[in-house]
Amino acid sequence: MRRTPGCALVTGASRGIVAAVARRLAKDGAGLIVHYHRSQERAEAVAAECLALGAAFAEVAAADIRSSADIAALKTSLEQAGRMPDILVHAAGTAHYGLLEDLEEDEWDDIQHVHLKAAYGLAKRFGPAMSWRRRGRIVHVSSVWGVVGAAGEAAYSAAKGGLNGLTKALARELAFAGVTVNAVAPGLVETDMLAELAPSELAELREEVPMKRFADPNEVAELVRFLTLGDAGYITGQVIGLTGGWRM
Numbered sequence: 014m015r016r017t018p019g020c021a022l023v024t025g026a027s028r029g030i031v032a033a034v035a036r037r038l039a040k041d042g043a044g045l046i047v048h049y050h051r052s053q054e055r056a057e058a059v060a061a062e063c064l065a066l067g068a069a070f071a072e073v074a075a076a077d078i079r080s081s082a083d084i085a086a087l088k089t090s091l092e093q094a095g096r097m098p099d100i101l102v103h104a105a106g107t108a109h110y111g112l113l114e115d116l117e118e119d120e121w122d123d124i125q126h127v128h129l130k131a132a133y134g135l136a137k138r139f140g141p142a143m144s145w146r147r148r149g150r151i152v153h154v155s156s157v158w159g160v161v162g163a164a165g166e167a168a169y170s171a172a173k174g175g176l177n178g179l180t181k182a183l184a185r186e187l188a189f190a191g192v193t194v195n196a197v198a199p200g201l202v203e204t205d206m207l208a209e210l211a212p213s214e215l216a217e218l219r220e221e222v223p224m225k226r227f228a229d230p231n232e233v234a235e236l237v238r239f240l241t242l243g244d245a246g247y248i249t250g251q252v253i254g255l256t257g258g259w260r261m
Contacts, residue, residue: 018038018041018042018043018044018069018242019043019044019098019099019100019148020043020044020045020046020069020096020097020098020099020100021035021038021043021044021045021046021098021099021100021101021102021241022046022048022074022091022098022100022101022102022135022139023035023038023045023046023047023048023102023104024048024078024102024103024104024105024131024135025048025049025050025103025104025105025106026045026047026048026049026056026059026102026104027047027049027052027055027056027059028052028055028059028204028205029202029204029205029206029230030104030154030199030202030204030230030233030234031102031104031105031154032055032059032230033230033231033233033234034102034104034154034233034234034237034238035047035059035060035063035071036059036062036063036066036234037231037234037235037237037238038063038068038100038237038238038241038242039062039063039064039066039067039068039071040066040067041067041238041242042067042068042069043068043069043100043242044068044069044070044071044096045060045063045068045070045071045072046072046073046074046091046096046098047059047060047063047071047072047073047074048073048074048075048076048078048087048105049073049074049075050075050076050077050078050105053073053075056073057073059071060072060073070096072096074087074090074091078105078127078131078134078135079123079126079127079130079131081134084131084134084135084138085138087138088138088139097139097142098139099143099146099148099149099150100149100150100151100152100241100242101135101136101139101143101149101150101151101152102151102152102154102237102241103131103132103135103151103152103153103154104153104154105127105131106127106128106154106172107123107124107127107128108124108166108169108206109124109166109168109169110165110166111165112165113167113168116167116168120168121168124168124169124172125168125171125172125175127172128169128172128173128175128176129172129175129176129179132153132176132179133179136151136179136183136194140183140187140192143187143190143192144187144189144190144192145190147190147191147192148191148192149187149190149191149192149193150192150193150240150241150242150245151183151187151192151193151194151195152194152195152196152197152237152240152241153176153177153179153180153194153195153196153197154196154197154199154233154237155173155176155177155180155196155197155198155252156169156170156173156198156199157198157199157200157254157256157259157260157261158170158173159172159173159174159175159176159177159198159252160174160177160198160252160254160260160261161260161261162174173198176196177196177198177252180194180195180196180250180251180252181250181252184249184250184251185250188249188250191246193240193245193246193248193249194249194250195240195245195248195249195250195251195252195253196251196252196253197233197236197237197240197252197253197254197255198252198253198254198255198256198261199228199233199254199255199256200222200228200254200255200256200257200259200260200261201218201219201222201227201228201256201257201259202227202228202229202230202233202255203227203228203229203230204230207227221259222256222257222258222259223257223258223259224257224258224259226257227257228255228256228257232255233255236253236255240253
């Protein structure tokens with residue numbers, strides 16, 4: 014059954030895929046908490062767009078989600094403001110390109126913390142309230158590399174693989190309360206990360222994709238919208254690829 018839009022906390026929503034997710038949920042009238050760490054101006058711009066698109070409200074919230082203390086403080090502030098989310102979309106992240114032998118331990122830890130430890134912290138703080146209310150949707154934005162792995166992105170692949178495992182385990186833990194937990198695993202998406210590649214590299218990658226194009230961020234947002242606001246109450250514990258037939 015289609016759900017009445019509630020309050021959505023979207024992490025890392027100042028740009029790219031997650032900004033598209035925030036805008037899409039806004040179109041259905043959801044209230045938005047647009048999370049950011051350092052990019053306040055971009056987050057405020059996304060929040061303004063969400064209001065213009067029909068969001069019930071759109072507010073920004075700063076937190077370093079690698080920090081358990083910051084997540085706890087975020088929860089307290091949202092609780093006090095009456096903005097506890099019943100939708101959680103975790104997509105904040107970072108990447109490192111290079112061989113594992115050149116990866117420093119602190120770089121490895123940072124990638125694991127922002128992708129995987131943050132997901133643990135967010136679920137620990139916001140999941141119980143969803144269970145008590147018997148209302149909740151959690152979506153993790155993963156990656157094709159969490160399924161098949163990528164040479165030169167060992168830390169990122171490991172973090173996303175762990176996120177996929179957490180998704181499946183948490184789905185089992187929260188199913189009794191009707192709370193769903195899923196992950197979306199995009200392949201190549203038209204974002205800033207691809208913009209850093211040379212035209213020749215982009216052409217080569219595009220040729221590898223059976224559909225001969227990259228995904229639009231709005232296509233990822235549509236899937237997240239279906240999992241959170243659509244008729245998806247019986248879909249849980251899934252890692253759903255959006256790859257155009259590439260790699261998965």
